[in-house]
Amino acid sequence: MRSGxxxxxxxxxxxxxxxxxxxxxxxxxxxxxxxxxxxxxxxDGPLTMAVVSHAKPGDAFWEVVKSGAEQxxxxxxxxxxxxxxxxxxxxxxxxxxxxxxxxDGLIVSMANPEGVKAGVERAVAAGxxxxxxxSGLEESADYGAITHVGQSERMAGAAAGEAFAxxxxxxxxxxxxxxxxxxxxxxxxxxxxxxxxxxxxxQVDISNTADAxxxxxxxLMSDDEVDGVLALNQAIAVAAVGAADDAGSDVGIGTFDxxxxxxxxxxxxxxxxxxxxxxxVQGYLPVTLLALKARNGNEVGAGEPVYxxxxxxxxxNVDQVSAFTERGxx
Amino acid sequence: xxxxxGAPRGGEVIIExxxxxxxxxxxxxxxxxxxxxRAGEVTCVLGDNGAGKSTFIKVLSGVHRHxxxxxxxxxxxxxxxxxxxxxxxxxATVHQDLAMVPLMPIWRNFFLGSELTRxxxxxxxxxxxxxxxxxxxxxxxxGIDLRxxxxxxxxxxxxxxxxxxxARAVHFGARVLILDEPTAAxxxxxxxxxxxxxxxxxxxxLGVVFITHNPHHAHPVGDRFxxxxxxRSLGDFARGEVDRAELVHLMSGGAELDELAHELDRDRS
Amino acid sequence: xxxxTGAAEPLPGARRPTVPxxxxxxxxxxxxxxxxxxxxxxxxxxxSLVTDTFLTPxxxxxxxESAALFGIMAVAVSMLMIGGEFxxxxxxMVGSTGLLTGVLATHAGVNVWVAxxxxxxxxxxxxxxxGLLVVRTGLPSFIVTLGTFFVLQGLNLALTKAVTGxxxxxxxxxxxxxxxxxxxFGSSMRLGPATFQVSILWWALFTAxxxxxxxxxxxxxxxxxxxxxxxxxxxxxxxxxxxKVGLFALTAFAGWLVGMLSLFRTTTVQASTGxxxxxxxxxxxxxxGCLLTGGFGSAIGGALGALIYGMTYQGIxxxxxxNNWLKAFLGVMLLAAVAVNTSVRRRAxxxxxxxxxxxxxxxxAAGGSPxxxxxxxxxxxxx
Numbered sequence: 001m002r003s004g005x006x007x008x009x010x011x012x013x014x015x016x017x018x019x020x021x022x023x024x025x026x027x028x029x030x031x032x033x034x035x036x037x038x039x040x041x042x043x044d045g046p047l048t049m050a051v052v053s054h055a056k057p058g059d060a061f062w063e064v065v066k067s068g069a070e071q072x073x074x075x076x077x078x079x080x081x082x083x084x085x086x087x088x089x090x091x092x093x094x095x096x097x098x099x100x101x102x103x104d105g106l107i108v109s110m111a112n113p114e115g116v117k118a119g120v121e122r123a124v125a126a127g128x129x130x131x132x133x134x135s136g137l138e139e140s141a142d143y144g145a146i147t148h149v150g151q152s153e154r155m156a157g158a159a160a161g162e163a164f165a166x167x168x169x170x171x172x173x174x175x176x177x178x179x180x181x182x183x184x185x186x187x188x189x190x191x192x193x194x195x196x197x198x199x200x201x202x203q204v205d206i207s208n209t210a211d212a213x214x215x216x217x218x219x220l221m222s223d224d225e226v227d228g229v230l231a232l233n234q235a236i237a238v239a240a241v242g243a244a245d246d247a248g249s250d251v252g253i254g255t256f257d258x259x260x261x262x263x264x265x266x267x268x269x270x271x272x273x274x275x276x277x278x279x280x281v282q283g284y285l286p287v288t289l290l291a292l293k294a295r296n297g298n299e300v301g302a303g304e305p306v307y308x309x310x311x312x313x314x315x316x317n318v319d320q321v322s323a324f325t326e327r328g329x330x
Numbered sequence: 331x332x333x334x335x336g337a338p339r340g341g342e343v344i345i346e347x348x349x350x351x352x353x354x355x356x357x358x359x360x361x362x363x364x365x366x367x368r369a370g371e372v373t374c375v376l377g378d379n380g381a382g383k384s385t386f387i388k389v390l391s392g393v394h395r396h397x398x399x400x401x402x403x404x405x406x407x408x409x410x411x412x413x414x415x416x417x418x419x420x421x422a423t424v425h426q427d428l429a430m431v432p433l434m435p436i437w438r439n440f441f442l443g444s445e446l447t448r449x450x451x452x453x454x455x456x457x458x459x460x461x462x463x464x465x466x467x468x469x470x471x472x473g474i475d476l477r478x479x480x481x482x483x484x485x486x487x488x489x490x491x492x493x494x495x496x497a498r499a500v501h502f503g504a505r506v507l508i509l510d511e512p513t514a515a516x517x518x519x520x521x522x523x524x525x526x527x528x529x530x531x532x533x534x535x536l537g538v539v540f541i542t543h544n545p546h547h548a549h550p551v552g553d554r555f556x557x558x559x560x561x562r563s564l565g566d567f568a569r570g571e572v573d574r575a576e577l578v579h580l581m582s583g584g585a586e587l588d589e590l591a592h593e594l595d596r597d598r599s
Numbered sequence: 600x601x602x603x604t605g606a607a608e609p610l611p612g613a614r615r616p617t618v619p620x621x622x623x624x625x626x627x628x629x630x631x632x633x634x635x636x637x638x639x640x641x642x643x644x645x646x647s648l649v650t651d652t653f654l655t656p657x658x659x660x661x662x663x664e665s666a667a668l669f670g671i672m673a674v675a676v677s678m679l680m681i682g683g684e685f686x687x688x689x690x691x692m693v694g695s696t697g698l699l700t701g702v703l704a705t706h707a708g709v710n711v712w713v714a715x716x717x718x719x720x721x722x723x724x725x726x727x728x729x730g731l732l733v734v735r736t737g738l739p740s741f742i743v744t745l746g747t748f749f750v751l752q753g754l755n756l757a758l759t760k761a762v763t764g765x766x767x768x769x770x771x772x773x774x775x776x777x778x779x780x781x782x783x784f785g786s787s788m789r790l791g792p793a794t795f796q797v798s799i800l801w802w803a804l805f806t807a808x809x810x811x812x813x814x815x816x817x818x819x820x821x822x823x824x825x826x827x828x829x830x831x832x833x834x835x836x837x838x839x840x841x842x843k844v845g846l847f848a849l850t851a852f853a854g855w856l857v858g859m860l861s862l863f864r865t866t867t868v869q870a871s872t873g874x875x876x877x878x879x880x881x882x883x884x885x886x887x888g889c890l891l892t893g894g895f896g897s898a899i900g901g902a903l904g905a906l907i908y909g910m911t912y913q914g915i916x917x918x919x920x921x922n923n924w925l926k927a928f929l930g931v932m933l934l935a936a937v938a939v940n941t942s943v944r945r946r947a948x949x950x951x952x953x954x955x956x957x958x959x960x961x962x963x964a965a966g967g968s969p970x971x972x973x974x975x976x977x978x979x980x981x982x
Contacts, residue, residue: 057923057926083925086871087869087872088865088867088869093664093913094916096661096664097652097658097661099657100658101652101658102652112767112865114769114770114771115865118864118865179756179870180756180759180766180872181871185765185766
């Protein structure tokens with residue numbers, strides 16, 4: 001059994017044999033195979049790269065990442081194939097899938113780094129250059145990725161916490177819109193680290209923003225000490241602005257991620273700021289970096305992460321940003 | 331209990347109902363009902379809808395307990411505390427729904443709840459070959475030649491399903507078969523098939539309790555006729571004591587119908 | 600139709616008489632999973648032709664693993680559906696067992712093996728509660744297990760957060776006994792250039808065991824009867840309630856198994872694991888030939904349904920189609936599978952019913968409602 005690139009019926013026979021033979025389980029390779037990394041040979045012609053995120057299809061943030069990656073792909077003659085699944089098991093399978101396809105580069109977001117560790121290491125072992133994006137900064141190099149593009153959720157949360165502190169807030173509510181999402185918990189954790197006052201988490205459901213609005217309103221009405229609300233998503237930010245209106249509260253509201261709604265709200269003063277991770281960069285840069293490596297052998301970043309943010313959008317710079325937002329690049 | 335002298339075909343008395351009564355709260359569903367079931371005889375229970383037929387057979391088959399009177403089986407008074415108890419005394423009921431699962435193969439239905447197995451412990455498994463063979467043989471004894479005992483019961487005709495149910499009850503040691511309206515939903519031809527199986531069961535020495543509202547079905551096969559109306563007995567006759575016309579007359583309302591006929595006659599004249 | 604009255608033919612005692620069988624074709628077509636088999640072959644051929652990677656060893660390993668994790672659950676859910684009940688808590692059960700094992704191992708310092716056994720016991724307890732609630736209250740299992748679903752979902756999140764301070768269990772690799780247990784649940788085998796996960800083997804074993812139980816044991820007979828016509832089954836002396844409770848325990852067991860396979864595969868579990876997946880299992884079971892009304896289906900069918908799902912899910916990625924269309928593609932694939940399935944099955948029954956097929960099994964089954972059986976006034980519920 002040698003190269004496995006082509007269609008071979010014996011693959012099926014082998015699979016059946018595996019099931020019938022009753023698994024002797026001779027060796028137990030813990031994730032990393034013995035295959036040696038492919039020697040560096042420069043490619044020309046079109047390349048294929050896979051982006052495997054931890055997001056459900058249709059996620060607003062990840063659509064921007066995808067646009068960035070696809071734009072870079074168009075410019076550089078790279079076919080970009082995007083897929084995502086929030087469950088680490090499924091995400092690992094998607095990574096395996098990309099390895100099986102023999103892509104020229106793999107871009108992975110690691111919301112739950114341990115969960116995708118084995119998959120990423122298998123890709124590295126198969127000689128596929130990997131760049132991690134968005135989350136998983138700390139583990140990126142350990143798992144064998146070339147570099148990381150993004151910011152840690154914690155750092156971004158810390159930036160938000162500092163922004164609230166600068167605005168003079170004393171008690172913060174951090175609105176978690178998806179139960180059990182590791183990244184969101186991290187953002188709130190980061191804000192808690194950087195914010196001098198108390199930070200409370202509030203649980204709402206992203207699939208029901210009307211209810212989220214009334215939950216936030218109830219929180220504001222029942223606790224006068226709260227003078228800052230940190231939304232972690234643009235839809236929740238809009239709900240929080242509405243909730244503050246309903247409650248007649250002049251609470252300061254900050255959010256993550258940028259959209260036209262958000263830039264409008266910042267311009268009109270309804271929102272204090274938005275932490276922009278610049279998702280477009282998180283898609284565009286890794287494709288570019290991988291293409292450079294594949295075609296020219298360039299190594300960028302010297303193993304250090306490339307920070308795509310956090311960039312703070314406030315009333316001061318909102319006018320510049322909103323032009324880009326409408327183009328879908330920020 | 332009327333003394334039977336019209337040449338009883340049957341053997342010993344298996345079930346004797348003595349002035350059985352059943353109340354549901356304040357409602358009297360059944361009162362003063364008596365009859366006899368003998369081995370090798372067919373006892374027909376006749377009555378219109380709501381006459382108390384199903385209450386009566388529920389008492390016989392152990393689903394309900396009677397509140398008045400005595401139920402005597404093999405000479406000793408009994409109170410059944412469930413269908414299982416009745417079954418243990420050899421009294422098997424073939425319900426209207428036949429206790430069959432339409433989607434399951436005939437042989438699986440035949441042995442449902444009493445499956446034959448072989449092997450021990452975790453290797454205990456169904457003895458499929460034997461169950462299929464017995465099913466086919468028992469059905470043949472009833473005169474049913476099914477080419478394929480693997481077909482789902484749902485694909486059988488109503489008469490065939492009845493006969494599978496009867497064959498099953500007989501195989502599992504029934505001495506008395508209670509047949510709940512076996513001909514009710516059937517056409518003339520299918521009903522004839524079922525009546526033949528009833529006679530067949532009688533000839534094999536079983537006591538049969540045949541519930542029906544159709545005197546034309548009851549008369550050809552019955553040895554004894556219990557007539558019910560509104561929970562009361564209109565009479566318990568041996569075969570020689572009543573003819574078909576009387577049976578039809580009693581069944582179709584008797585005196586009430588006479589009155590109705592008079593009325594209608596008057597109107598016409 | 601019968602011919603004459605029962606002439607007293609002697610019963611053929613213990614000897615092996617030849618009982619006529621329907622032709623092989625009819626018997627094959629009568630199997631519930633035949634439609635799913637046809638659909639699986641169609642999906643397989645389709646993606647083999649459309650993509651280059653689908654048939655490579657690594658490709659096969661990928662979609663087999665994807666199918667395996669769905670398949671184990673789908674087989675158990677098929678058994679339950681044949682028994683006439685639903686379980687919506689199956690998906691979160693995967694998360695619950697993984698989380699419980701993880702929390703015990705990483706935060707209570709319990710040996711991994713002990714944690715694995717404790718979570719099995721907990722899973723079976725939840726299964727028993729599901730089952731007993733359904734048969735005792737007579738409520739539809741859809742409602743009861745929806746309740747369990749919410750309870751488990753809440754517990755998963757709240758307890759994990761309370762104990763670990765995070766919403767995912769991390770650090771399993773350091774727990775005592777992890778690598779031993781990983782051999783059982785998370786190992787993989789290299790076969791040529793491809794790496795096959797041990798979950799595929801578990802899937803095959805579980806499917807084989809369930810098929811055997813269903814077709815060759817008394818319990819299997821009872822499952823079909825309990826789901827097909829609970830009242831009739833009870834009249835025939837089948838312990839319907841016990842059978843149903845046992846089935847709920849079986850799905851809980853499968854949830855535990857998948858939980859362990861996921862945990863040891865990735866060494867981490869998220870509190871949100873499994874939410875929303877429960878319907879995938881039901882879809883797999885239905886694609887595999889189980890009737891929503893109970894009483895008909897097969898374990899192999901559920902496995903084939905999961906295979907179709909796994910092949911489609913990974914096949915779409917292999918084909919490089921836009922990810923946003925994934926669910927739509929999946930939906931079309933599944934509808935196509937069900938269509939093939941149904942038409943094949945319908946032909947099977949017209950071919951199989953040698954005589955007057957007055958009641959097609961579909962029509963007959965539509966009468967019985969799953970989950971409603973416990974409402975039978977004469978039933979065992981009274982006690």
